[in-house]
Amino acid sequence: MQTKLIPLYQDSSEGQRAEEILRSCVHCDFCNATCPTYQVLGDELDGPRGRIYQIKQLLEGGEVSDHTREHLGRCLSCRACETTCPSGVQYHELLDIGKQALDQKLPRKKHERLLRSIVHAWLIRPKLFSISMRVGRWFRSAAPFLLPAAIKSKVVEREKVELPNISTLDRSASSGAKQKGSKKRSRGTLLVFDACVQDAITPQINQATKIVFESLGFSLEFIGESSGCCGALSQHTDQQALAKQKARRNIDVWMSRISTTGAQAIIATASGCGIFIKDYPELFDASDPYFAKAQQIAKLCKDPVELFSKDQESEGSEHGGDKLCSALIACISSGTTQSGEQDSVAHDVLAYHPPCTLQHGQKLQGSLESMFGRLSLPLLVPDDAHLCCGSAGTYSLLQPQLSSQLQENKLQHLNKPKPTVVLSANIGCQAHLASKSDVPVVHWLQYLAQMLTS
Ligand code: SF4
Numbered sequence: 001m002q003t004k005l006i007p008l009y010q011d012s013s014e015g016q017r018a019e020e021i022l023r024s025c026v027h028c029d030f031c032n033a034t035c036p037t038y039q040v041l042g043d044e045l046d047g048p049r050g051r052i053y054q055i056k057q058l059l060e061g062g063e064v065s066d067h068t069r070e071h072l073g074r075c076l077s078c079r080a081c082e083t084t085c086p087s088g089v090q091y092h093e094l095l096d097i098g099k100q101a102l103d104q105k106l107p108r109k110k111h112e113r114l115l116r117s118i119v120h121a122w123l124i125r126p127k128l129f130s131i132s133m134r135v136g137r138w139f140r141s142a143a144p145f146l147l148p149a150a151i152k153s154k155v156v157e158r159e160k161v162e163l164p165n166i167s168t169l170d171r172s173a174s175s176g177a178k179q180k181g182s183k184k185r186s187r188g189t190l191l192v193f194d195a196c197v198q199d200a201i202t203p204q205i206n207q208a209t210k211i212v213f214e215s216l217g218f219s220l221e222f223i224g225e226s227s228g229c230c231g232a233l234s235q236h237t238d239q240q241a242l243a244k245q246k247a248r249r250n251i252d253v254w255m256s257r258i259s260t261t262g263a264q265a266i267i268a269t270a271s272g273c274g275i276f277i278k279d280y281p282e283l284f285d286a287s288d289p290y291f292a293k294a295q296q297i298a299k300l301c302k303d304p305v306e307l308f309s310k311d312q313e314s315e316g317s318e319h320g321g322d323k324l325c326s327a328l329i330a331c332i333s334s335g336t337t338q339s340g341e342q343d344s345v346a347h348d349v350l351a352y353h354p355p356c357t358l359q360h361g362q363k364l365q366g367s368l369e370s371m372f373g374r375l376s377l378p379l380l381v382p383d384d385a386h387l388c389c390g391s392a393g394t395y396s397l398l399q400p401q402l403s404s405q406l407q408e409n410k411l412q413h414l415n416k417p418k419p420t421v422v423l424s425a426n427i428g429c430q431a432h433l434a435s436k437s438d439v440p441v442v443h444w445l446q447y448l449a450q451m452l453t454s
Pocket residue numbers: 024025026027028029030031032048049052081084085086087088089
């Protein structure tokens with residue numbers, strides 16, 4: 001694509017990066033076919049190619065209006081278009097640059113800024129979020145009509161996102177997960193990123209992480225409150241400077257924890273956090289001293305499924321993905337024969353919703369399906385697995401109608417095989433789907449932890 005950016009952008013590193021991305025687009029239109037907003041709205045301006053044109057126009061000094069903001073704002077940042085694009089257009093980076101440029105050229109209205117600030121302040125404070133979650137849950141059961149639909153989708157009941165048989169753990173104590181025999185291998189230390197609102201929705205995911213990885217012989221270190229939100233929520237509410245500030249703080253805290261614990265990886269159980277951490281280098285110019293540190297952190301950050309990946313084989317015999325799967329099967333067999341729970345889990349019909357942040361963001365498409373296949377736990381993946389469920393960080397609060405439409409579509413597809421449990425890998429998707437699902441929607445680690453501890 002030919003470009004002619006105005007000097008303001010030609011001279012900035014963001015502008016130069018935007019130009020590079022714009023030039024990689026060959027207008028082929030393949031991306032519209034997998035764009036959820038284009039599928040629902042059928043408007044070229046609500047598809048990736050149309051949004052790319054609007055950003056180009058903006059950076060070339062053309063007219064912009066509230067309509068531009070509306071079309072860019074409807075984008076879920078799901079990156080399905082990036083998976084489809086044959087030219088490797090890094091759309092998400094262009095969108096972030098375009099949204100910042102738009103805010104500078106056409107500042108948001110006061111009420112929009114206020115709404116974003118409230119949403120942001122609410123979501124980045126785990127304690128505040130936890131209190132409001134408890135209050136919201138009370139309203140949801142006692143007076144549901146008082147809760148606006150968008151809020152209701154965020155205050156999902158615990159039983160919809162949890163499994164009944166995972167024991168409640170003190171994270172500082174051993175999980176006591178059943179081991180095959182009494183031998184405990186030492187596979188090293190994992191640092192777990194847990195400074196997220198995830199715990200307020202369900203603490204079971206961090207408990208499950210501990211159960212699963214300790215049963216395999218890893219030591220777990222939870223980062224805790226010394227860190228803070230990864231910054232994704234700030235980025236989603238267009239507070240890029242704050243997102244960068246949070247990234248800097250986290251990089252410092254995590255590097256220091258890595259040097260004291262010798263941890264070999266940082267585990268992000270929410271794939272939405274994982275992709276943002278893996279993208280930390282994009283927040284900094286190459287000349288910024290944090291750029292190299294961000295690259296180090298990004299390399300160390302793993303979604304838990306990556307440890308079970310076949311690609312891990314080359315990294316060493318003890319930690320190979322297949323070996324971990326075999327060890328897990330051994331632990332599960334040992335546990336289930338002791339507890340007699342095998343029947344209840346063996347009869348589950350498991351549907352799986354792969355989060356966009358896992359499949360399109362982290363490019364781990366098919367990873368959980370492969371892992372569960374090796375555990376002889378087949379996952380039923382819906383036809384529309386590549387499409388977003390409508391959660392998308394703060395999207396369900398800021399774009400409630402579209403979000404709700406995508407949620408309904410997704411549940412319809414997931415429910416076709418009549419699952420008894422839906423699995424996912426990101427707390428946002430999990431809570432969003434669970435709020436309208438008839439069966440529990442849980443993280444896959446919760447499901448495995450139940451098999452190990454029931
Ligand atoms: S698929 Fe890629 S190259 Fe084709 S129009 Fe979309 S973004 Fe541009």
